[in-house]
Amino acid sequence: MIESAVRQPRSATDRGALGSTGLLVSGVCIGTSPLASMPELYGYAVDRELAVQTVETVFDSGLRFLDTSNGYGDGGDGASERRIGEAIARRGGLPDGFVLASKADPDPVSGRFDGERVLRSFEESLERLGLESLPLFYLHDPERISFSEATGPGGAVEAMIALRESGRVGSIGVAGGPIDVMLNYVRTGLFDAVLTHNRYTLLDQSALPLLQEARSRGMGVVNAAPYAGGILAKGPEAHRLYMYGAAPDETLARSARLQRLCERYGVPLPAVALQFSLRQSLIDSTVVGVSDPRRVDDLIANSERAIPPELWAEIHAVDSESVS
Numbered sequence: 001m002i003e004s005a006v007r008q009p010r011s012a013t014d015r016g017a018l019g020s021t022g023l024l025v026s027g028v029c030i031g032t033s034p035l036a037s038m039p040e041l042y043g044y045a046v047d048r049e050l051a052v053q054t055v056e057t058v059f060d061s062g063l064r065f066l067d068t069s070n071g072y073g074d075g076g077d078g079a080s081e082r083r084i085g086e087a088i089a090r091r092g093g094l095p096d097g098f099v100l101a102s103k104a105d106p107d108p109v110s111g112r113f114d115g116e117r118v119l120r121s122f123e124e125s126l127e128r129l130g131l132e133s134l135p136l137f138y139l140h141d142p143e144r145i146s147f148s149e150a151t152g153p154g155g156a157v158e159a160m161i162a163l164r165e166s167g168r169v170g171s172i173g174v175a176g177g178p179i180d181v182m183l184n185y186v187r188t189g190l191f192d193a194v195l196t197h198n199r200y201t202l203l204d205q206s207a208l209p210l211l212q213e214a215r216s217r218g219m220g221v222v223n224a225a226p227y228a229g230g231i232l233a234k235g236p237e238a239h240r241l242y243m244y245g246a247a248p249d250e251t252l253a254r255s256a257r258l259q260r261l262c263e264r265y266g267v268p269l270p271a272v273a274l275q276f277s278l279r280q281s282l283i284d285s286t287v288v289g290v291s292d293p294r295r296v297d298d299l300i301a302n303s304e305r306a307i308p309p310e311l312w313a314e315i316h317a318v319d320s321e322s323v324s
């Protein structure tokens with residue numbers, strides 16, 4: 001297991017700088033893809049009212065960072081943004097100092113993902129959320145188009161920069177999966193923040209070079225999916241999916257080993273999986289997906305639970321492999 005500079009884990013509610021964006025964010029950001037109800041990715045459906053109440057509970061907690069996307073929802077129908085928009089409307093606006101980030105997605109029908117589509121995607125997001133601007137807006141999963149297409153004239157990146165210049169977006173980020181693709185975007189020097197997912201967890205640390213590169217440039221660094229989509233929270237018996245697909249036997253076995261180790265020390269697996277990210281000094285905020293109001297208090301408690309140093313030492317001895 002590879003782990004670079006570690007610090008005392010930040011509490012979920014501690015606020016710190018998101019790189020040099022000027023934004024202050026909590027150590028944990030709430031991810032909202034599960035509450036959009038996407039049973040094919042998470043294995044269960046989520047009721048609309050429960051989702052809206054989850055967002056309201058987040059607003060009432062010390063957490064100050066929420067992550068969504070134009071495309072979160074069954075068939076990319078924007079259910080996540082609509083449900084968040086409903087919570088914002090019930091509260092008469094976002095709480096003070098709250099950072100809400102969304103992402104540009106391709107047209108769900110044509111797949112078009114050029115500059116015009118990025119601008120349209122942004123307008124759709126604002127309409128669903130009932131807002132007029134966003135402090136942080138990401139280009140989402142740019143691995144869906146070629147780098148030259150995205151960075152060429154009329155491409156998605158040009159539109160992202162235009163949105164920042166217009167002042168309707170405070171900072172722009174790039175959010176996606178494959179590390180080589182993400183490094184290409186980070187090295188353009190055009191983005192203020194990067195979001196990586198599923199690649200800095202107890203099961204996979206292949207994002208480390210990306211975290212280091214982004215940090216050396218003063219970018220905001222966000223690590224999403226510390227539970228690898230749920231297996232490191234619910235455990236491999238209850239949740240047999242890894243990164244939104246059937247978990248390979250080897251992953252189920254490694255997760256079970258990690259769970260047994262945590263049990264031996266009397267610490268819940270999700271607390272260890274969460275703090276693995278919270279104690280990484282290269283990461284400004286960790287995005288955790290939840291779809292139930294009761295998760296919010298659990299999450300804060302898990303971020304603050306004492307974890308014996310001996311457990312970390314043993315965790316480091318558990319084999320780890322990278323995924324591509």
Ligand SMILES: NC(=O)c1ccc[n+]([C@@H]2O[C@H](COP(=O)([O-])OP(=O)(O)OC[C@H]3O[C@@H](n4cnc5c(N)ncnc54)[C@H](OP(=O)(O)O)[C@@H]3O)[C@@H](O)[C@H]2O)c1
Binds near residue numbers: 032177198233287295
């Ligand atoms: N390309 C991208 O930009 C990208 C990719 C992936 C993720 N993300 C963002 O990052 C967020 C996090 O990723 P993720 O949601 O896919 O994965 P995750 O955070 O690794 O895991 C989410 C899962 O963990 C479960 N969970 C959370 N706390 C739990 C607890 N205490 N006990 C039991 N189960 C618990 C949730 O269950 P419940 O639903 O039952 O609460 C959900 O099934 C996403 O929601 C999204 O906002 C972005």
